Amino acid sequence: MSQDRKPAQEYVVIRHRPGYRFRRTAILLVFSIVAAIAGYAAGLAQGGFRFSSVEASNDVLEEELDKLRDSYTEARQQVINLDRGRAIDEQALNQARKTIVELETRIASLKSDLTFYKNIMAPSETSKGLQVDSFSLAPDRQPGAFDFKLVLTQVGNNKSYIAGVVAVNVIGLRDEEKEVIALRDLSQDIEDLGVKFRFRYFQDVEGLLVLPDDFEPLEIQVVAQAEGRKSSQAERTFDWDDLTEN
Known part of the structure; x- marks a missing residue:
């Protein structure tokens, strides 16, 4: 099967x-x-693509780099020169400004002197004869000490001399009370209460005054007395703050 x-x-x-x-x-x-x-x-x-082109490009870049370095060095030198020039210019400018200030100060002084002499030689009718022209103060290195200068003038008739004495007093406060101190008691340069003068045009009285520690000055009082044929009196008061504000 x-x-x-x-x-x-x-x-x-x-x-x-x-x-x-x-x-x-x-x-x-x-x-x-x-x-x-x-x-x-x-x-x-x-x-x-050739390596020679790379080498050529490298040479070009190196050349450009050298040029840039030269330009940079030149630019830096120019900056240095400009800085030096500016410093010299600033120095010259400062010196010029200083000279201008000195000249302006000198001109102002000469103008003041010119006005002074004009007033003496050609005065107005109300300012003839003996005059207290000015009083000035300058701080000294010693505390409370001042250099002073008093100027007396004869205005108008200057053909003959004028003579006399001038007294200077410092008016102020001591212990909140008014006190008058003669210049003789504040200055070793002044020996008498009245300082003698004799001049034709003008005369200066100069010296050093020293204030007491507890004395507060307020005013300077000047009284000049001419003697003889030109007998006359001139008086003037100066504010202490005005004299010392500069």
Whole structure:
């Protein structure tokens, strides 16, 4: 009794290798990249990329760099020269300003002297004869000490001398009470209550006065008395603050 048999199925045995597919893919990828690089290099070699052009470009860049360095050095030197020139200009300008101030001060002094002499030689009708022209104070290095200068003038008739005495008093407060101190008691340069004078045009009385520590000066009182044929009196009071504000 025969029976029909189905043909037997064939099986293929494949060895299991973990990671094989991944390694194969990676190898193919590497070969592809290497081939691409090789082709690019060959193209560069044939297509005209030349190392000589790189060297030429490098030479040009070095030349430009040298030029820039020279320009930079020159610019720095110009800045230094300008700074020096500016310093010299500033020094010259400061000196010029100082000279101008000195000249202006001198001009003002000369104008004051000119006015002084004009007033003596060509006075107004109300300012003839003996005059107390001015009194000035300048602080000394010693505390409470001042250099003083009194100027007396004879205005108008200067053909003959005028003579007499002048008294100077400092009026102020001591312990909130008014007090009058003669210049003789404040200055070693003045010996008498009345300082003698004799002149045709003008005379200066100068010296150093020292104030007491507890004395507050307020005014300077000057009284000049001419004697003889030109007997007359001139009196003038000066505010202490006005004399010392500068």
